[in-house]
Amino acid sequence: MNVFVIGLGLIGGSLALDIQHEFNEVIIYGIDTNEEHLNQALEIGIIQQKAAFSDLNNADIVIISVPVDTSLKLTPKVLDEISDNTLVMDVGSTKEDVCEIIKNHPKRRNFLATHPIAGTEFSGPKAALKNLYRGKTNIICEVEKTAFKLQEKALDIFSKIGMRIRYMDPKSHDKHIAYVSHLSHISSFMLGKTVIEKEKNERDIFDMAGSGFASTVRLAKSSPAMWAPIFEQNKTNVIETLEEYIQNLQQFKELMLQDNFAEIYQEMESTNHIKQILNGIN
Amino acid sequence: MNVFVIGLGLIGGSLALDIQHEFNEVIIYGIDTNEEHLNQALEIGIIQQKAAFSDLNNADIVIISVPVDTSLKLTPKVLDEISDNTLVMDVGSTKEDVCEIIKNHPKRRNFLATHPIAGTEFSGPKAALKNLYRGKTNIICEVEKTAFKLQEKALDIFSKIGMRIRYMDPKSHDKHIAYVSHLSHISSFMLGKTVIEKEKNERDIFDMAGSGFASTVRLAKSSPAMWAPIFEQNKTNVIETLEEYIQNLQQFKELMLQDNFAEIYQEMESTNHIKQILNGIN
Structure with missing residues (x-):
């Protein structure tokens, strides 16, 4: 063969x-x-x-x-x-x-x-x-x-x-994968960017960053040559996911500004449900 | 002892x-x-x-x-x-x-x-x-x-x-840790929330989500009883990191809307630098 x-x-x-x-x-x-x-x-x-x-x-x-x-x-x-x-x-x-x-x-x-x-x-x-x-x-x-x-x-x-x-079908594939893969890469790249911009003294990042941070920014190591074209081809779907993500982050910020930590607790608790969803993934 | x-x-x-x-x-x-x-x-x-x-x-x-x-x-x-x-x-x-x-x-x-x-x-x-x-x-x-x-x-x-x-000093600790730990948790929780909200059919998430998604939303499994009080106590610093993160995501979205994928490539390439920073973390 x-x-x-x-x-x-x-x-x-x-x-x-x-x-x-x-x-x-x-x-x-x-x-x-x-x-x-x-x-x-x-x-x-x-x-x-x-x-x-x-x-x-x-x-x-x-x-x-x-x-x-x-x-x-x-x-x-x-x-x-x-x-x-x-x-x-x-x-x-x-x-x-x-x-x-x-x-x-x-x-x-x-x-x-x-x-x-x-x-x-x-x-x-x-x-x-x-x-x-x-x-x-x-x-x-x-x-x-x-x-x-x-x-x-x-x-x-x-x-x-x-x-x-x-x-x-290809349309459904591109829509779903925007949520479970493409958005993760953007969230990770932008998290990496935010921290690098702020923390000019890298020694401080390095010393304080634990495995949680490493896990969340892992995808920010990915190849731009591979990912820029993916975002371009899946532009409409990716922008939609990005808008929803930004909206959720803004709502979280609003709750913090209102000192509504009871609601923040609820939000986190209902998202904990991701445990069951992730159980089958390595 | x-x-x-x-x-x-x-x-x-x-x-x-x-x-x-x-x-x-x-x-x-x-x-x-x-x-x-x-x-x-x-x-x-x-x-x-x-x-x-x-x-x-x-x-x-x-x-x-x-x-x-x-x-x-x-x-x-x-x-x-x-x-x-x-x-x-x-x-x-x-x-x-x-x-x-x-x-x-x-x-x-x-x-x-x-x-x-x-x-x-x-x-x-x-x-x-x-x-x-x-x-x-x-x-x-x-x-x-x-x-x-x-x-x-x-x-x-x-x-x-x-x-x-x-x-x-405690002030510096709380400021830095907001970037390298607290923000990661929010980005992860909100990513989990965005995907759960959108993908009512969990089977679809489960089947399409790879190790990249699992890694980025891992922290969304964390305990609300532990994390809500952390966000409350570190409110000012956390809101600052959140604002910068949202701004970076919005800028990324703008670049996509402008079809400026060359700049998106550059952004990702310069954030790849996180590799060196993360090298010492498990």
Whole structure:
């Protein structure tokens, strides 16, 4: 099985590692505009061979794991190159635009839109992890538009690397993911910014910051090259979540100004309910 | 050594466990208004004996680990009860009010204001952990107002349980901690609230939420009984941090509305600097 991974970062690299581990006789080919990443991926054993776009006609599977703006440009080009039996999967964090851009492509049935929800705040091939996807959710969009045999091929991979599948239309995906992922990243980045701006003396931050702070600002380490395009593509949904979040923060501030700490207690107590929701998440 | 712990939650309970482990011939006495917590603490081995306020004259050390509003009421009463050689330490997350309230107490020199910066989002005696404090920072305020021999006693304990000490005035403590701890809790609670409000269908949240979301809302599991009084006591500082945070979020939203994703990229890139700051935190 010839698997081509375009974009050898955390997400693509981790998929490559798991696929190699779960399948016999698989060769992973890597494509990346970053030559250093290509070489690192080869050294670490994420890929077996460097490849070019012109090699894609030999691919059984192509995984597109690049920033979501690049994916919009690459996906149609990849579909132009592949053979009739190749499965092409995009694994980006937004799904509406990529589904839209290839909806009339003659090879639409070779494409599957997926979002494996897993990751860390790190990036690049060295951030790739074995078993990153085990027990995690993969959202698949517009599954009915993919050829049945290629659906099966994809499900076989996701099942072997331990993912559970949920089907969703791209619009709903982008709306929900704005709340449970994109907003978290903004809240974290802005928290980091607020503290850095205020605390010019870093030694003071460092000494007083505990594990709670570390946990809340962890996502502020994430790659801007990955996240700026996500916010851009999911602009409408993200702005909506951001407005609701700001409104809740303002209301909290108002309650403080009114010395209404009984209501603040209530707010926190009802939000404690997040415990039950989070119980299933690592 | 007779150590009395008043308030047998995560913080007091964990201190009791470590002190027992590091010192020979220590007896831990527990005081708590919650009878169930007292019994649990006895069963788990956090304390050896239940005690009452009237026993405090036998104490070598008293640790006050209760919500910060309760601490304001309890600390002067504890100082009224103790002998001349007893060390009394409060371990709450705010320091200005407690230092103020006992400043003219005849036993002021028996008191040490401390803030061991450690914890989890859980509470109660069952949440107590061994080695919770190892490698963590302890902020000590107004050290010069504590009797020298009692300072030494306290430092010996903190050194044996693995904490590093920083000295700070109570005003500075409360100001800095608002940024690196109190604000994180509000951002987390309001993030949890925003998502719960929007996503009535919890199954959708649960399925799509990854480790990033879990990390950012972890603190929204925290105890309202502990946190509402902290926000109340540190009101001025917390409102200031909240205003700056809201302003940064609003500016981010404005940049999105203006489609200025180049600037958004820059903002995120400069906040990535938090990596270096966080490197020393677990």
